[in-house]
Amino acid sequence: MTDAAANVDTIPPATMDESPTIVSPVTRARRRPRNKRELYIWYLMRITGLALFVLALAHFSILHFIWDPADQNAEFIREQRWNQLFWRGFDWLLLMTVLFHGFMGVRTVISDYVHGLTLRAVLMSALFVSGALLFVIGTQVILTLPTPAG
Numbered sequence: 018m019t020d021a022a023a024n025v026d027t028i029p030p031a032t033m034d035e036s037p038t039i040v041s042p043v044t045r046a047r048r049r050p051r052n053k054r055e056l057y058i059w060y061l062m063r064i065t066g067l068a069l070f071v072l073a074l075a076h077f078s079i080l081h082f083i084w085d086p087a088d089q090n091a092e093f094i095r096e097q098r099w100n101q102l103f104w105r106g107f108d109w110l111l112l113m114t115v116l117f118h119g120f121m122g123v124r125t126v127i128s129d130y131v132h133g134l135t136l137r138a139v140l141m142s143a144l145f146v147s148g149a150l151l152f153v154i155g156t157q158v159i160l161t162l163p164t165p166a167g
């Protein structure tokens with residue numbers, strides 16, 4: 018067989034309705050998926066990775082170069098940082114980007130390496146329940162942190 022497709026390995030599909038994931042023979046990495054839902058997740062992983070780089074770099078730069086880290090304590094966060102809607106939104110966006118990127122990454126690992134359908138379903142369910150729980154808790158903390166009465 019001299020056909021290039023004959024030399025390409027495949028990874029079993031994550032669910033019965035998905036096509037197998039094709040692995041590149043050159044890089045041994047996953048190729049861009051052809052399934053529309055998986056393609057959206059593939060693109061979102063790259064977009065959130067880029068967003069994480071920008072948001073985390075901005076977060077670090079602001080908290081360590083603009084404001085003095087020696088002055089940052091719980092009172093500083095309550096009175097200076099989270100007293101402004103912009104900073105609450107910024108921190109919420111950073112948290113949600115981390116959650117989405119991390120959980121979709123774990124979802125990809127489960128899809129690639131867990132081959133038993135029952136175990137995969139249990140792990141995916143646990144992953145999405147824990148992701149939803151962390152989303153609710155993180156949002157609740159950012160929205161309900163008391164602000165100074167001044």
